[in-house]
Amino acid sequence: MSTSKTIKENFPVTGLSCASCAISAETILQSHKGVVNAAVNFANNTALVEYQPSVVKPEELKSAVQSVGYDLIIEDSASAKATLEAIQKAKFKALERNTWLSILSALPIVALGMFFMDVEYGNYIQWALATPVVLIFGRQFFVNAWKQANHGNANMDTLVSLSTGIAYLFSVFNTLYPEFWTSRGLHAHVYFEAAVVVIAFILLGKLLEENAKSNTSEAIKKLIGLQPDTVIRIKGDKEEVVRTEDVRVNDVLLVKPGEKVPLDGKVLSGSSYVDESMISGEPVPVLKEKDALVYAGTINQKGSFRFLAEKVGKDTLLAQIIKLVQNAQGSKAPVQKLVDKIAGIFVPAVIGFAIFCLFTWLVLGGENGFTQGLLAMVTVLVIACPCALGLATPTAIMVGVGKGAENGILIKDAESLEEARNVKAIILDKTGTITEGKPDVIGIEWKEGADREHLSALIYSIESQSEHPLADAVVKYFQNMEVKQLPLESFESLTGEGVFASHQGDAYFLGSPKLMSSNAIAIDASLEQKVEEWLSNAYTVIWFADKENTLAAIAIADKIKETSAEAVKALEAMNVDVYMLTGDNLTTAQAVAKQVGILNYKAETMPGDKAAFVKKLQAEGIKVAMVGDGINDSEALALADVSIAMGKGTDIAMDVAKMTLISSDLMHIPRAIKLSRQTVQVIKQNLFWAFIYNLIGIPLAAGILYPFTGFLLNPMLAGGAMALSSISVVANSLRLKYMKM
Template identity: 45%
Template sequence: MKHIYKITGMTCMGCRANMERMLNDIDEIKQAEVDLDKAEAVIEFDNHLSITELQDKLKKAGSHYQIHLNDKEALKYHKEKEKSKKDFKGNGVYYCPMFCEGDKTYDKPGDCPVCGMDLIEQPSSSKSVTYTCPMHSEIETDEPGNCPVCGMDLVPKQTKETSENTTYKKLLKKFKIALAFTFPIFLIAMADMIPENPLLKIMPLKYWNWVQFVFSLPVVFYAAWMFFERAWRSVRTWNLNMFTLIGIGAGAAWTFSVIALIFPGLFPGQFKTEEGTVHLYFEAATVILTLVLLGQLLEAKAHSKTNSAIKELMKLAPNSAVRIVDGQEQVISIDHIKKGDILKLKPGDKVPVDGELKKGNAYIDESAITGEPIPVEKKPGDKVSSGTINGNTSFLMEAEKVGSETLLSQIIKMVNNASRSRAPIQNMADKISAYFVPAVVFIAIITFIVWKFFGPEPSWVYAFVNAIAVLIIACPCALGLATPMSIMVGVGKGASSGILIKNAEALERMNKIDTLVIDKTGTVTFGRPSVEKVVSLSGLNEDEILSFIASINNNSEHPIGKATVEYAKNKGIKLQVIENFQAVAGKGVTGYMEGKNVGLGNEKLLKQYHINYPDEVRNEVLKYQNKGKTVSLFFIEKEIAGFVVIWDAIKETSIEAIKKLKEAGMEVIMLTGDNKNTARAVAEKLQLSGFKAECLPQDKLKEVEVLQNNGKKVAMAGDGINDAPALAKANVGIAMGTGTDVAIESADITLIKGDLKGIVKAKNLSNSVVKNIKQNLFFALLYNTIGVPVAAGILFPFFGLLLSPMIAALAMSFSSVSVISNALRLRSIRLD
């Protein structure tokens, strides 16, 4: 195929010859002819090049001429070529909505090899950006640059066709076709019930039967053929499922009708009409398939809502950002942001990546991440997270975490993983499902036999129709979907409320928790300690003692250590050099300063290093501890040189949350590394069920084990490295999102806000999800327990009622949709 391009920059025949030579030297071009008068090049390709690739090759060849797309045909080809790369920009991860193989994923769309359901695309946190020309919308590319047609700057355009939309559109098209051909078949069949059938005046019944056959072909072999493919695969692999029953039932009805149409003489008289033709079931087969197709269509629509929370989170990240380079503003794709970049946020902008505010002040709306509606004030030095929204001021920030490292990306990853995990309660449904399809087939066979030998005339017809109704009404999918749909929606609901759940098992276990163990610093308190007072007990003045305390804490990651360092810096105190620094878990820190052994910590640290602790010092310290304040003692060699008084305010939300948890019947116990006096004061203010002070990491672990051995179901909430062992051991570990990475990694649930109210929400969420799962399982079991016997004809001897296969198909289609719809109710529950 030849394409015509516009060329600018040619002024003479030498230019023309030079351009033609360079074009013909390109390997992918079969032949090129350049016309100077028209300023055009007619190019025939061996292997087509996009306009960008063609421009690059000419540039490398030394051309100073500009080549642009010119004719409509070339523009169309370019559009199709570029669009083919972008039509579907999914993240390449797909999973079965019934989780037949656990958390296994697939790298391309299709059907689940076990149950045959359409695979669902896992939402991705990546932001795929397409750039387009404002004047020529057909131009699309992955990179910013200039339009190859008019030279204008390309602008970002977000285009993404999700797999769910693709599946829905595909099913909608097939449903329309199925409906268009099924409706006439249904009218032909139903017309027989009208006195003096008007259709028979047009032509005899045997010809109308052929019309039904012809109209059924598009339904069976195009619109619904996938059901038979899935049925055959399920039998071949012996993963029997819903499609097995549909394939057998609808396939039997259609095949019977075709044989009866072609060879009517094979069938006894009771199968025949007054006209001598056999009763056909084209309308039953096509209506069944069309209704099942409708069910699949509604399911596809409902599935798109089950992970809506993830999709809403994905929308929080902007496509582009403003980067400051040499004082100039550059609009760049979010994918091009690098660590260390200085970004400018204007009023109303979304924060693109995680970082630190460098210049300016702001009020950041973090509600979509933490679930809290009140904007948070930020000043230089404060951290800002991707997906949050700037208020009405401008500020500069430095990018620290980009791409998959951002908080938003980690949230989406955790929610995706949790959504695909299996809850223990699902095991019951799996055991039932394993025997379900064979049992239904067996019941269908028994139904056929009973109606054949004990049913009224025409017994063959009754036997056949009722056996098909049994196969069609049974719905193993309702059982299979009962748990995963509730888990998926529940996990998404949690994420939108600031509760990140690592797996479905943790969400289910939270429902049974009766004892909550909590840390103090950063969990009950704000975790932002402030220095109230520095006391010198030696010949050194308070500033000198503060210098020593801040110097040894400068290497510590503990919140108390950071508080003393910040306090010293604000007072302009110069820090000393500390050698051989060592953090003693649960006790304090030690090191060498000017050749002397120094340390800062609690009473346990003093005992370990045999430090003299006079009673008068102990009594003075006790006064502060009884007020709920923390005191860290500083020693040089074997003598106490001073101490620092730390105050970490208790969160008002902690008091409110603990009250609600206790009202719900939970015991709340505090385990802290702080001293007994401080711990007692805090415990009394919070009205805790109990507390234990001076706990080392192993003590917290041991206490959790003791509670578990006493039959308690324990949840542990903490935020520090010393909490990690207990978090891992507890039935449910709950990490404060404001805490350390180690604590978060060890936990089953992470509270982004770092607030105990999140535990109340997590408990309520767990209760609601487990209740929803049980409702779904009950409905699925009840539906099949009632539906199968009714379809078999159990009501006929008493009430003369039989269930048409078409009604059975309608009931089956809506059973799965009902389960999904019930799961979707979790999106609207209140958690506080």
Template identity: 40%
Template sequence: MQQTLRLDVTGLSCAGCVRRAEAALSGVDGVHEARVNLATRRAEVAHDGAVTPAHAAAALAKAGYPAAEEDVRLRVDGATCGSCVARIEAALAAVPGVVSAAFNLANGQARLRILVGAVDEADLIAAVKRAGYAASTLTDDRPDAAAERDAADIARLRRDTLLAGLLTLPVMVLAMGGHVWPPFHHWLHGTIGMGTSWTIQFVLTSLVLFGPGLRFFKLGVPALLHRAPDMNALVALGTSAAWGFSTVATFAPGILPPGTAEVYFEAAAVIVTLILLGRWLEARARGQAGQAIRKLAGLQVREARVRRDGVMQMIAIGDLVTGDEIELRPGARVPTDGEIIEGRSDIDESMVTGEPLPVTRAAGERVIGGTVNGAGALMIRATATGKDTVLSQIMAAVADAQGAKLPIQSLVDRVTAIFVPVVIATALVTLGLWLAFGPAPALGLAVVAAVSVLVVACPCAMGLAVPVSIMVGTGRASELGVLFRRGDALQALQGVQIMAFDKTGTLTLGKPVVTGVTVLDGSEDTTLAAIAALEATSDHPIARAVVAEAEARGLTLPNVADAKAHAGLGVAGRIEGRMLKVGAARFFDDIPQGLAGTVAAWEAEGRSVLFAAFDDRIIAALAVSDRIKPEARSVIDALKAAGVRPAMITGDSRAAADAVAAELGIETVIAGVMPTVKAEALAELARQGRVGFVGDGINDAPALAAADVGIAMGSGTDVAIEAADVVLMSGDLRGVATAHRISLRTMSNIRQNLVWAFGYNVALIPVAAGLLAIFGGPMLSPMLASGAMAASSVLVITNALRLRRLRAVA
């Protein structure tokens, strides 16, 4: 059985890093597929079950991209001796993803080192409990680990950038001050002299390169030695070339050809400073891109007030178990998924479903963890805890979607696989051509051109172009109640040409009512009671409507034996020894002439018709009507405006389907199909273009799975939701148009990023090589090259952040 392992990866700075990390993970025995996302720093490894986090971490470490680790502390109660210590440590160490575990008997604390993303605190707590001890998080208000790491990274980059800037400023003044204000040059020459000026620049630049800029050498040099150069290698090569040439010119000028002893310390220092500035701004922007997950995590409650053994007590959310009775006070956030057992209140579900208006919930109805209670006091019974809650599943789905690699990414992968080596080769060729054909003294010009080529290239922007847009787009979608369960559905949805809808419960409210009863033989109430008794064994909306009608009439339902559902046809069973069948016309051989006129009139009005037969003789017909959802027409119109052709596929009769289609403006209608045939109907539509399907019931699952993109209503069945690629959490049909808009805008954003990332390099690498200078134009300064390179990644992320302003279709 295929399993998925997740790890956070460090040391990633460009798409080349991603490719090498993926290659390292793919080389582990048992790995089927490895994906690494540059924006989230997350690796996802699909394997056969034999791969442990330790195996994957070892492969990443060997490649130079160690898996992120963090310290976790737990409070453990019940330990009394040394054997307890050994047992607790063994239990924790056995959890996949734990690097080390140590328990202190004196203070009752367990300290662990874990691989980030590979293990949850809930797993650790469960492991301790299985060993026979109680465990809990040490601090309930502990911030999210990812947010902590992001904040620490931003703070570190800020500190290094400011330090590099302070050291670089004097170098810039000494080197460039005379160009800005000529008298400064004469003053400098007449006081400390150029030799001393160069020495000061050497000292300050060295501090920049081997202080804040040391990170580029730590990562870049090993990458070069492993013949797998990355962006850090380009920066290390460029800055060390400028620094090395300048150092020789300062302390051993006689080695250089006459007239070439110039220094470029300011270029090396400014390159490091500007690139650090770019990464600082990039880290801040990337933090904003990941806000969706942090917002969802912020909905999780830390404690709950639980009634156990008749006593109310506050317990940590990690200690909740299914069946716990939880007191929910007015204005409080719902701690976990549950069912209301006492009270009635309005619940604000907007943070989970995207639906702005509160919904009224009463006893017997479900509530979702993370939503906010209104003015009423409630008692709820926990129905799911931990990873099983809706909120946890949403967070997991969003994380999966954000980590997905879209088909469009393959273009980026092919380019970045050869990009950095090509840049290094281009720099060497540039150096050689300038030395061979450049005007004297050519060495200085050759160094400037080669360094500019190395620095201006930006695989970082290429690597971020796709994943950061996915991250922001899917995150914003989740805030609007649209959950992309598969990341590649984001790209597939924008290419859908035909959007097919199920009718009942999707285009209609799914709450039909009986609007007509005709009986050929016997009492109407007696016959309706028998039909309702049989339909009570089904959960189909039409069956519920028949039962509701019988209950409204106060009828007593007889007992049913041997009830059996026939998918897409109806239901059959024995009542008082006689076989009763209830279902659509296709469930019966023929329809009596006595019912033909009435049935034709009902169908002309768009009503669904049920027939009932005792011992294969039809004795009655029922008309059932379902109201069209108020927003259905606007959704159909919005899809048409976007160039998507709507269609309807339903098991209802042609007349009923046509009546709904006519009201909504749907021209393509496929009616009277069995659930298993819906997938075949989609295949017919697929000959005309890419097809999406929207449904909500169990019978829609095959069609949802068969469509290019399956969209399930969140109000539908679990089976339908599991088969879908996209889930509309609120069940509001407008989510279909919203999901399509998000897909269009996100893919457009990705294309904009790619055009910028590729176009930037295509345009500036020749300029950096000196193309303009050949025709009398200027050389591109390495300082300007570094500024442009740093700006490119920031621009890509900033462009992606515009997706946060997306609005739902009204």
């Protein structure tokens, strides 16, 4: 292999219907010249391909994938993305339509086949009703089985198509030529109901599976939507509105109040506070003055500024986050479910055994060897049809997901529900996860003898005119106390320090300790003692003073949720290690970790640091769950084995994460882990019951008792046994509803 430079790209893949399809597409890509590595993810229908652009072009990769019956979308355009979305929606709608039509068609066929077998023209009515189910609604099973056969593989689609196809053709033959059997002393049974019930149940299972898969493209679309389509570019003394994609490095751009920063760059003039919570996860906007760095997707507050574009297109921090999330999602191979592993052996074995039964009867069965052998083969395929096997996982998942939703836990895919039981490390973001995610006034300490009512009104009046983000918390605090505003004679914002105002000829200052010292204002000793206590708890303090002395101190903090400490304790009791990673400073991180009982924490972490920490734990063989609420958590959420978002967090975090806590209550995390353990236990029990029927039923269907008792299992009874196995699986899954989380 040449050592020339390689690149990694994510390509959407269409036409995948099962994990085996993904493996086929992956194999053809990996075998192509110039491809270093390829991973096709069936869960989100993408192919992450690392290739040498000097050796192979995307067009060649597309042709290779098309050769095995799938397609690769290589065009990176809005129309291509819209086409992919339309294909996915059409596929889901078709599956949904086919499922319900199959179920509706199956009901009268089962009634005729089980209770009105001797009604006139009953077989023809069943044939008419069964034909669209088998040939139209269940067509995908036969198409997929044919694809697998072309690749030399067999899966559950193979067994479904064989059993339903043989049962259908056998029934058609018996409907048209019943005398073939009656002349030999045998009844010409039809098994249309077995064929349609199998297809209806398996389609229902697939619908549940598709419904559970998260639409990861929505998260990426919303991330891309953070960058505005147009921007104001400054050329000389003129302003012009241009498309963001037309901006070049070193262009000068203007950002007005309330607008999103379009690209990465450096402030040239002006000042404002910018909400960078999408990057840092912290709720307090950051002051941006000359030479300060700004990032694409962040939100400007009340001021305006001009900045020099330094990174454009794919080089911006937002674009890098988008790419990292795409790669993290695409590189995760779908979890190999226990059912698929068993089916990989079970399906070929059943097919082989059914054929073996036919030939054994031909050799040893005498004059009726062929007819009894054919019946035995059909009976084996019918009783072994993986209806219960196909329902074992989705029914338990369906009940588990429903129970989670009733308890405030939204679970987006089955894999994360199954995987949660193995989690040994939980990574928590601080802001919005352990804490409320919004600054509030914790308390106000007044100088002894101060006129609290008058000064409260004065502080409220001053902060109402301030642009500082913390002013909103103060304003909200006094609004709740129904304080009235006072008229101000002057107001001035002192950038980076606070504000100055005058009322009835008196000067007042509101802001940082730096503002107090720069104006030679004396700090009251009793207030200073209280402030030191607040600072030790990582509270932010605002001083209020006249022109000579401090009059009050205001403590502002992001409150810790009431259940955070309880949740940490519950997780540790389940032998799960708890970590806290935050973009906040070390002092605040230490204070919060101490209050909730977390021993392992890291401060001043960027999005990439969180993702790297997830990888580090995974490299040690630890199953990791990531809990977050912001865009800054999205890469780590995508990489984690189990990703959990706060319901009050950003849409991006909720789209990337596979679980969402509606109330943002951390106590739901230990409950989700317990629910996972219960659900997987039920799935294993379901698989046990599904195979017990097969272990007993298949030998009986083959005719093992015939030499001793003359008993040969009727295919009708085989269909009944298959239905009984399905009922037992569904009933066992329903027990989940009554288990305590």
